[in-house]
Amino acid sequence: MGGGRTPGPIGSDTRPLHGSFDPHFPIGGFGTPGPLGLNEGGATGPRLTGWPRQISWDEFKDVAARPAGESEDAQIDTQTLQPERVGIAREQGQFRLGNFTVKLSVIRGNSWVVASQKSATLLAHEQGHFDITGLVARDLVKALGALRVSTTDELQREVSRLFETYDAWAKSLSKQYDDETNNSRNAKVQAEWASRIRTCIQQGTSLGTPPG
Numbered sequence: 001m002g003g004g005r006t007p008g009p010i011g012s013d014t015r016p017l018h019g020s021f022d023p024h025f026p027i028g029g030f031g032t033p034g035p036l037g038l039n040e041g042g043a044t045g046p047r048l049t050g051w052p053r054q055i056s057w058d059e060f061k062d063v064a065a066r067p068a069g070e071s072e073d074a075q076i077d078t079q080t081l082q083p084e085r086v087g088i089a090r091e092q093g094q095f096r097l098g099n100f101t102v103k104l105s106v107i108r109g110n111s112w113v114v115a116s117q118k119s120a121t122l123l124a125h126e127q128g129h130f131d132i133t134g135l136v137a138r139d140l141v142k143a144l145g146a147l148r149v150s151t152t153d154e155l156q157r158e159v160s161r162l163f164e165t166y167d168a169w170a171k172s173l174s175k176q177y178d179d180e181t182n183n184s185r186n187a188k189v190q191a192e193w194a195s196r197i198r199t200c201i202q203q204g205t206s207l208g209t210p211p212g
Contacts, residue, residue: 045145046082046097050104051134052201055127059106062115072183073117076126077110078133080140088155094148095155104137106130124194125184131197132173132207139210140166165211173207 060074080102087098113122143162149155181190200207 044099046100046102046141048102048104048134048138048141051137052131055106055123055130057113057118057123059108060111060113060126061108063112064115066114067112074113074122074126075111076129077107078104078130079107080104080133080137086159088152091148094150095152096148097144097155097159102137102141104134121184121187121190125181125190128177128181128190128193128197129174131201132177133170135197135200135207136166136170136173139206143210169211 055076060076066073082102083100086100088095089098090096113126140162143166144159147155147158147162149158177193180186181193184190196207199205
């Protein structure tokens, strides 16, 4: 399973989140940002790191059997973190976000695989979940960078709204991916999704129309 769905009861990542996201926010990688700090100088806007890249089974916890209630043999959990303080810059009388980095990473404590079921096919399916989250995070970063508003309060509200909206989109796409591929069991549709994801990564395009 992947970004956008609640992890199974296999344990949790207890490390503190060194960012301004709510650590209890559901999987999908997006949470409500913390307060924004004013920064008038030389900022260029947000950027995404940690993606795209290939994941590996080393990022998953081996389990002997599926956790109770699970119907799949693997699950990946991801998070998207921003720094605690995000700068605000002025531009032609409006406010925009300053320069900061959004990082996409795998939460290893919540990512698991049934050890006896490891395969290249299953890992490719989990890669798809990671890449779906990454593509949505990339679109979110673009939307954050395009924000231009009249007040800092409005900027904060818009940032929070975008995180919530794109989180919901990531969950919806991840569920669609699982439903249509039958959790990787439909090889033909799995290949179609892999091709679609690869094209979006290479061409800088979206998996659909990004939410407003």
